[in-house]
Amino acid sequence: MTSIDELAMRSALADLVDNQPDAPVDRFDGVRRRHARRRRMQAATAAACAALAVAGVGIGVGLRPGHTSVTPAHRDVPSWALPWPEHRSASVPQPVLDGAVRAWRDRMYGEGAPSMYSPRKVIWYVAEPGVQKTQIAVVFEVERDDGDHRLVAGWLNDPANPQSSDNWSLYDVGAPDPHDRNLVISFYLEGADLQEPDNAFLVLTDPSHRTVVPSVPGQVPPVAQLDNGFAILPYGPLRHQLHLALSSGRGPDVPVGVVGLADAPDSQVPALEPPAELVGVPQSRMLSEASGAGDEVGFNESPPAERGRTVIYARCYGGPSLDVTVDSQTSAAVTIPCDDQQHVVDGPALLPGGDKSYEAHSGGPGHSTEITAGTLVAWRVAVVTR
């Protein structure tokens, strides 16, 4: 590449930011408000997830077999544990493992939980860093002090800070049958990957299985090699759940269901490819705009002076329909058919002064938009004023 291109690029980018507006006078206050709101939301999330699984965000991970130490297959473990080898990178220090166990207990049962939830014994299966060095995947089993056995799987979003439970996204399910030869532990490593929209998933199974076949309807399935029954596999954009089959090279493939943990539905949901862009949305009258999947609430802290009726632009796929509710007016919710076509429909009038029910969480007045959809429904929605 010629240097003149690079010089031109530098000049062009400088030109592009030449009309930067003045700094907002309350930027620091805005940051502090967001921090406070983030803490409240994290606390709410932790409380809501105390019963079962926790879904979170992280970054895609790739298999790095060269860095992994693998214990011998069918190692000596208690009868309730899986006799599979341990895949642990030498680069993952002990504090990360300790942090995972502590985060599991704190996030699943709350800090200061009764001692019955304390781990009596921990069997490790996976502790592997991600390709982008910003994530560590873990899988382990725990015997609690009350004798219950749990399988814990998930990832650390910030390897530099494993002590903070907030940095962990963990699923907690009952320990599986250790004698099931076709048992597969898998889950998506959801995250802020720069390759959009991307999926990566972890597979852990009996080391006798050499390959795994992930597939979606209408596509020729690739075959992925396992390293002693383990792999972290990038997959790319998805519009459906991913099905897995085991292949040993002898006999037909054995279907084992969708990627994800059987008792943790959130772990079975991939990052869905967003529907196509909405067209013709009047930007000057935009109230809120987003793409996503499943239920979501957006709160727009625009001046509450916004008023009048709304128009909703939406496109979705993956389910029969979704509902859009503006300012918590559930009786005036708008239903959009999920046929992957753009729909433009009249929405309700905004509430004067904004949606008070969200104000307490957001730190200021504004208008809310709530999407109610199945977890496998991907959508784009824009709400504009008329």
Add this chain to the structure above:
Amino acid sequence: MDRDARAGFAEFVGARGQALQRTAYLLTSDWALAEDLVQTSLARAYPRWQWISGDDPEAYVRRVLVNTWSSWWRRRWRGEVSTGELPEHAAPDAFASADRRGALRDALARLPKRQRAIVVLRYHEDMSEAQVADLLGISVGTVKSQASRALAKLRDDAALTGYGMALPLGGD
């Protein structure tokens, strides 16, 4: 966070906020969204300030900013919280420069996210290939190849034809 750390953080926001907003704008093409991104990133850095302030806090915040932006395709509500007024400055050559900037903005938006991040970090932030690779968690070779592809795309982009005349993109 103690009083000194809080003061240090406030000082950092005041000193570097505008620079971060410029980077955010080149990633988002929207000044309000850029401010949203900056505040979100700073809010994430805030609770860790005591640990990161002694090292290179701007590098940390920039990393958070890029990672946050890269995750916005799925979960972002436009105009969620933008504090303060963001007045646009009227440029003397308003029409010509608006067309030129619009074309470049559109062309940047057509780049894959990773290429766009590399372009912004490499040619706006003036980071080395190694620094970009470290921030994005990719190899230096990938940075080189992706930067090269991005520049080629921008050079060949029809929307940049007018702009290319003003700035010799692709000229040898």
